Amino acid sequence: MGIRKIISTGNGKIRFWIIFLWFSYVTHGQMRYSIPEEMVKGSVIGNIAADLGIDVKRLKSGRARIVAGDSSRYVELNTDKGILVVNERIDRETLCKKTNLCSFNVEIILENPIQLIETTIEITDVNDHAPKFPNEEINFEISESALTGARFMLDSAYDPDVGINTIQSYSLKPTDNFALKQESRPDGTIYIEMILQSLVDREKQEDLILTVTAVDGGHPPMSGVMKINVKVLDVNDNAPVFTKKLYRATVLENSIKGTLVTTVSASDLDKGVNGEVTYSFRHMTETDRGVFEIDEKSGDIFVRGSIDFEKDKRYELNVEARDHGAFTDSCAVIIDITDVNDNIPIITLTSFTNPVSEDASLGTSIAVINVKDLDSGESGQVNCFIAEDSPFIIKWSTRNYFTVQTVKVLNREIDSEYNVTITATDEGSPPQSSSKTLHIRVSDVNDNAPAFEQQSYDIRLLENNTPGVSIFTVKANDADCCQNARVSYLLEDSEVNGVPASYLVSVNAESGVIHAVHSFDYEKLREFQVKVRAQDAGSPPLSGNATVRIIIQDQNDNAPQILYPVQTGGSLVAEMVPRSADVGYLVTKVVAVDVDSGQNAWLSYKLQKATDRALFEVGSQNGEIRTIRPVSDKDAMKQRLTVIVEDNGQPSRSATVNVNVMVADSFPEVLSEFSDNTNDKDYNDNLTFYLVLALTVVSFLFILSLVVIISVKIYRWRQSRIFYQSNLPVIPYYPTLYSDAGGTGTLHNMHNYEVYMTADSRKSDCKFVRPNSQNILIVDPKSAETMECLGNEKSMFDERELVS
DSSP: OOOOOOOEESSSEEESOOOOOOOEOOOEEEEEEEEEETTTTTTTEEEEHHHHHHHHHHHHHOEEEEEEEGGGEEEEEEETTTEEEOOSOOHHHHHTOSSSSEEEEEEETTTTTEEEEEEEEEOOOOOOOOOOOSSSSSEEEEEETTTOEEEEEOOBBBBOOOOOGEEEEEEOOOOOEEEEEEEOOOOOOEEEEEOSSSSSTTTEEEEEEEEEEEEEEESSSOOEEEEEEEEEEEEEOOOOOOOOOOEEEEEETTTTTEEEEEEEEEOOOGGGGGGEEEEEEEEEETTTTTEEEOOOOOOOEEEEEEEOOOTEEEEEEEEEEEEETTTTEEEEEEEEEOSSOOOOOOOOEEEEOOOEEOOOOTTOOEEEEEESSOOOOOGGGGEEOOOOSEEEEEEEETTTTTEEOOOOOOOOTOEEEEEEEEEEEEESSSSOOEEEEEEEEEEEEEEEOOSSSSSSSEEEEESSOOOTTTEEEEEOOOOOGGGGOOEEEEEEOOEEETGGGTTTTEOOTTTTTESSSSSOOOTTTOOEEEHHHHHHHHOOOOOEEEEEEEEEOOOOOOOEEEEEEEOSSSSEEEEETTTTOTTEEEEEEEEEEOOSSSGGGOEEEEEEEEEEEEEEEOOOOOOEEEEESSSOOTSSEEEEEEEEEESSSSOOOOOEEEEEEEESSHHHHHHHHHHHOOOOHHHHHHHHHHHHHHHHHHHHHHHHHHHHHHHHHHHHHHHHHHHHHSSSSOOOOOOOOOOOSSOOOOOOOOOOBBBBOOOOGGGOOOOOOOOTTOEEEEETOSSSSSEOOOOTSSSOOOOHHHHH
């Protein structure tokens, strides 16, 4: 499609191109437009979006842009309107010289996905140049002996326009002696020469003035004029003649100065001075000037300047041979330039995503690069590669475009950045290569949970601590970075003996410091466990757990407790020792416990005061009170001992007990002693009442104990029968383990002072059994009577029978 507009003025018609667009085809991402040269900046070349059927939004989202092209500076892509416009005035003659078909290519790239649009823009010629001769006036000399048909080569006019706009014809005036002949050379150029059609006579006219006019085919046509001054000479009547009208030669690009290209040769039939021929170039363009030189004597053509295949692939030279008689001949020399691999590949980064997420899937495109080699053939074929140990790979995409993609899983915690070197190598001989390094950073994702330094911690804490005291600091590390590595600490919901863990301890969310909420008592709580969770600030957050076991350590904060002899408020308990007792006679045993543990519960016994220190002693470890000498009649009947019990803590704690001992052989003797000392009959009556009441209570408890024991035995028997009749495994019953509070086991078999305690000594059940063969006197100070409590092996206090 083409549009041509003609505007006329009052004096004549001025014709020019206003808009000329030609849409050729769109196939496989290729576009072709045709525009005239000399269009002003901003002129529309074509609507890329409409011609390709692409939405303008796609051009914006795909970051459409011109990325490559030999003359890409001449055009600009307007992504807002989807049109291609002129960015710089285009001079077809500067761009393509005398080439008939003038065009250049640009490449438009879109991303996401990558789409390459190759656009060819053809520049059509405008008749903006008039033909021009190299010289506005030339001088010729002609021998009067010249025969008709003699030829005189003229310099052709030069018109940089092409096609119909270039030179179409020449005319010569006057034509009395000479006629103008036009000849088209193989390169399409018109060469002119004058032919003598009638003899000249110097004697009639020595100087002839001719005018040659060159006219092009433009609308309106333009012309150029050259004046020819002809001087008629005498004698020389032969012109030089080239052996060939067209010479061809090849030369390597980058050939050094002085390299011989070819040799032209012309012969002249004249002899002597008239037969000497000189050679010279005729009508060289500015770009060709200075590249080659010719020896005017020999006709050798040498390299004079720099030859670059990427700039000019062929040179066309005109050589003139002239003798001394002004006769000339001309020939054409076509020099083809051979390409050598002298250009390295050029790597251009057109798109780059940086940083890349460490969770990027395999095959994710990181960068798009364009690799171009100005050489041709195999020397222009380029291959790209990346080191094999890299997690990235480079793949060919389209034309000269390559994409850098991930080929391995990225892990920022192992490698947070990469220097990826892309090497491009052509297939020339020897090959040329270049490289470009991409610095790729890996961004973090929250793929690592916080990890404690230990999975479990054992912390020891003294009881009676101050509430709020710092117990321990837990530390968790997160291999991620930034916000994903910010760790906070939480206390997991759990219970300790039915109490929430948060009631016992707390943890600082930032520092991980664990604080005691309350003061702990070893006798109530020995140890407990809590779970601490470390959670990062990622999205979604990840967490890790650790178990903290807090072990409460005992302090000596409890004094010993006296279990036996029992200190009653109203009655006086006394141990009776016969006067026949020998050395070592066991009077009684002081039994005490300490609810503390360890060395804080190790007890020692000492006799603090005694009526007769020479009669009794106390075992330091077992608390046994024994005689240290035989009892005599002189010893007082009433003996009072004060025993102190101390633990082994620092500082130690103690308790004291008073032990009353009656030295007598019989109860009547004791009773008479008490009868002599009281006169209050009411007091004795009250004592009798309390003794009867005590016997009644003891009898009731005895009967109740028998019923309970029989019931328990029947229940256990029935349970055992059920177990034996079922297929379930029988779990044996083991009674609770008890320990001797004294810990020495030094009592004789005939004395059973045993204390049974559970693991929690404050909940222990204590049983006391007197010596089997001894008596205990319970004396009420308000009564004159004493009740004797007899004990034997079959009594209700038999410990072994109760246990069984």
